[in-house]
Amino acid sequence: MDHFHRIDGRLHAEQVPLADIGRAAGTPCYVYSRATLERHWRAFDAAFGNHPHRICYAVKANGNLAVLNVLARLGSGFDIVSGGELRRVLAAGGAADKTIFSGVGKQDWEIREALAAGIACFNIESEDELHRISAAAAKARKVAAVSVRLNPDVDANTHPYISTGLRENKFGLAESRAFAVYKRARADANLRISGVACHIGSQLTDLAPYRDALARTLEFARRLEAAGIGIDHLDFGGGLGVRYHAETPPTPAEYVGMILRMLAAHERRLPVTIEPGRAIAANAGVLLTRVIALKRGAGDTDFCIVDAGMNDLIRPALYQARQDIVEVAPPASADGTDAAAATAVREYDVVGPVCESADCLGTARRLSVRESDLLAVRTAGAYGAVMASNYNARRRPAEVMVDGDAFYVVCKRETLGALYRGESMLPADDDAADESDAADDVEVNRA
Numbered sequence: 370m371d372h373f374h375r376i377d378g379r380l381h382a383e384q385v386p387l388a389d390i391g392r393a394a395g396t397p398c399y400v401y402s403r404a405t406l407e408r409h410w411r412a413f414d415a416a417f418g419n420h421p422h423r424i425c426y427a428v429k430a431n432g433n434l435a436v437l438n439v440l441a442r443l444g445s446g447f448d449i450v451s452g453g454e455l456r457r458v459l460a461a462g463g464a465a466d467k468t469i470f471s472g473v474g475k476q477d478w479e480i481r482e483a484l485a486a487g488i489a490c491f492n493i494e495s496e497d498e499l500h501r502i503s504a505a506a507a508k509a510r511k512v513a514a515v516s517v518r519l520n521p522d523v524d525a526n527t528h529p530y531i532s533t534g535l536r537e538n539k540f541g542l543a544e545s546r547a548f549a550v551y552k553r554a555r556a557d558a559n560l561r562i563s564g565v566a567c568h569i570g571s572q573l574t575d576l577a578p579y580r581d582a583l584a585r586t587l588e589f590a591r592r593l594e595a596a597g598i599g600i601d602h603l604d605f606g607g608g609l610g611v612r613y614h615a616e617t618p619p620t621p622a623e624y625v626g627m628i629l630r631m632l633a634a635h636e637r638r639l640p641v642t643i644e645p646g647r648a649i650a651a652n653a654g655v656l657l658t659r660v661i662a663l664k665r666g667a668g669d670t671d672f673c674i675v676d677a678g679m680n681d682l683i684r685p686a687l688y689q690a691r692q693d694i695v696e697v698a699p700p701a702s703a704d705g706t707d708a709a710a711a712t713a714v715r716e717y718d719v720v721g722p723v724c725e726s727a728d729c730l731g732t733a734r735r736l737s738v739r740e741s742d743l744l745a746v747r748t749a750g751a752y753g754a755v756m757a758s759n760y761n762a763r764r765r766p767a768e769v770m771v772d773g774d775a776f777y778v779v780c781k782r783e784t785l786g787a788l789y790r791g792e793s794m795l796p797a798d799d800d801a802a803d804e805s806d807a808a809d810d811v812e813v814n815r816a
């Protein structure tokens with residue numbers, strides 16, 4: 370459920386017409402709905418009832434400060450995968466002691482910053498990482514809480530790029546190696562064993578792989594306990610899928626219900642952490658874009674050229690993802706006398722201005738559009754703005770958050786000058802021989 374809906378045929382976010390936002394903030398522009406973010410977070414929270422739990426929103430899905438702050442106000446924890454994400458969480462008012470650090474390549478400076486901030490737990494993915502966290506903790510005179518991320522070797526049945534729980538994936542540790550890491554951690558005074566972690570992939574639309582992964586994780590936790598290694602929580606990761614087009618993913622209640630039922634078979638009421646990203650943010654956002662031109666194609670399909678491209682939203686190009694694209698004005702099928710209603714429905718490939726044939730937001734879409742009309746790419750709140758780039762020297766899109774009948778620009782569009790701030794040219798050829806005359810803003814390094 371989301372709060373993007375039509376009022377008199379016109380697409381709104383909560384009470385705000387998207388056309389107003391397009392006019393005020395320009396396009397392309399991401400539009401998020403606060404009520405939708407909150408509704409999704411609460412759906413997970415409520416499903417746990419009184420079972421001890423923590424919802425650590427996966428920052429990588431959408432790390433905009435306003436998004437993080439809205440969730441922090443609900444009491445959310447956070448799952449980070451970099452020092453940059455830690456900075457964002459702290460800047461947005463998120464609690465360090467509800468923050469978990471995941472990721473397969475944590476660098477020493479990131480580990481140091483996380484220790485200094487006092488995060489809740491490191492989810493460890495290799496033995497080498499265990500040693501580096503231990504050394505950093507010793508230096509900081511702290512004890513680092515750690516979980517080991519198990520790789521349960523289950524097929525998440527999702528796109529191979531977002532599948533993470535297969536043996537051949539780079540993520541986590543197989544059971545035998547994970548067990549050895551726990552034994553080392555137990556013997557290390559700089560570390561405190563906190564939990565067992567698992568995350569098998571993203572955009573899962575079926576509970577079956579989750580069941581397999583959880584069964585293995587619980588079995589592994591039992592083995593740890595039998596060896597006298599106690600844990601204080603189970604971190605089951607994120608990955609619950611959303612409806613982009615025709616998918617029918619489990620609801621948060623079904624997903625959490627499955628976790629609780631499987632835990633009930635376990636003798637302890639183990640506290641549970643989950644790390645949903647997409648399921649909270651995806652349907653809380655759309656990408657608003659304006660039609661630049663309509664162009665006849667050679668075959669049956671015409672081109673609808675819009676001002677958003679693969680640099681703004683890469684999912685269709687990278688994962689062959691299908692996201693719905695809808696008219697912001699009343700579409701032709703709606704009643705009314707609006708001029709748009711008279712525009713014939715045609716089949717279009719909706720393409721961006723980027724110089725790549727992969728720059729296609731959607732193929733074979735039936736739309737009634739004219740030049741300069743607005744379109745909304747649905748389900749764009751997760752893995753949208755965060756993956757935007759400046760390819761083709763394009764400015765990344767602005768971001769807007771709607772709250773009831775108000776809207777706020779929560780990320781300004783970049784300026785063209787910002788695109789090359791930090792770049793510099795070599796000294797003029799005449800100056801190069803004479804260092805003293807080299808332009809002072811160019812850093813010179815010599816072998």
Ligand SMILES: *Cc1c(COP(=O)(O)O)cnc(C)c1O
Binds near residue numbers: 427429647
């Ligand atoms: C990406 C990721 C998540 C979030 O995945 P979603 O599919 O967005 O829910 C959670 N945990 C870890 C470790 C991740 O890498």
